[in-house]
Amino acid sequence: MNDFDWGVIARSWSFLAEGMALSALLVLVATVGGLVLGFGLALMRLSTHRFIAAPAAAYVTVMRSLPLVLVLFWFYFLIPLAIGRPIGSLMSALIAFVMFEAAFYCEIIRAGIANVRKGQAEAGLATGLRRGQVMRHIVMPQALRAMMPLVLNQIVIVFQDTSLVYVVALHDFLTTASIVASRDGRPTEMYTLVAVVYLIICLSATKAVEFYRKGRTT
């Protein structure tokens, strides 16, 4: 353990900040896109028509059984092939993240909707509301409250997942740090910094979610 050189962090600060900005962009797109697509998948899975529910269920099951690294490789390879021209690793990673996280958000949303007691929707229908209105005014508000902590936890997981774009050489926080680590020969300082930064962000987010959930139930 010969002398730590913390100066390497100060010198590469702006480069690391750019990496963190890309990580944040990935989290944002994966969460917004994943929630929208996941909501659509959840509605499909809850459908009573088998031809609508089955494809969504198959999609979710397959996505959830694959490692994210493989999904990143799949889209990195597949998208240029499908549209006939290269689109760069950022675009393909963003699409891969949305498609992958949608499967996880779908399950959270589906469980949230399915756990609203059946009588609630029936009562709504009996008062003469249409199906869409029942969904919007009666089922969804209750489902949203129930799924909120799980969605927030999933965002923390997505943030941790973004570190995997390392495999397609995108410059996220971890990858920029690893570039500095090998350029300056300072792996100890850089990886320790990365671990501490992730730990502080994820731990405070997790504790905040826990606090929020406890405050609501008691």
Added chain:
Amino acid sequence: MNYRWNWSILLQEPYWEWLWSGVQWTLAISLVSWVLALTIGLGVGIARSLPARGARLVAGIYIDVFRNIPPLVQLFLWFFVLPEIVPESIGLWLKRDLPYPEFVTAVVAIGLFAGSRVAEQVRAGIEAVGNPLLPAALATGLHPVQAFRLVVLPLGLRAIVGPLTSEFLITIKLSSLSLTIGVLELTAQSRHVENYTFQGLEAFTFATVGYLVIGLCVTGLMRFIDDRIGGSALRKAAT
């Protein structure tokens, strides 16, 4: 989309050998790190449920730290940082003499991360199923340690076989991270075949089916165990 399909590539040498050895490495990493994760998870999960404050605190810190650093970062810490910060002789041994260094490091990193997740399940199982039975066990005259060992723990563990199935599946998916430090497991080998042949659809389909089949086997096995020991009935009774 013009793409020349060539499924026979999967059966040609050396590609078939690459992919098959990838499957074997994935299985090896998953199984060994799962055993490690279960051992750590059991120890830490029990410590988290003990009345002793010190044990609870240490176990809680372990769970918080390991669950809140991305597993890939943890892998890099074990692989790149650990040999630098330990005394020189141990560092040299880690770099030079450790057999299968990438494999061992991957197993340790994945096992320790998955262990923190298993620990949370163990604690939850003990809390939900075991603890309500503690007063009854004590009332029969059992010593607190006996009550924990003979009643609370066995019932708590039986109840979590279901949740542990998902943890096992997560461990299998985590094994793919080891490609970043050079283990040629299933995902790495499919990428390898794609680089050499440009038949990415075939190679990635092979890997996809591979993970699905492994996942189905694990789910089937765990469901069989769960049925045999009545775990789902216990979970239902607790809620």
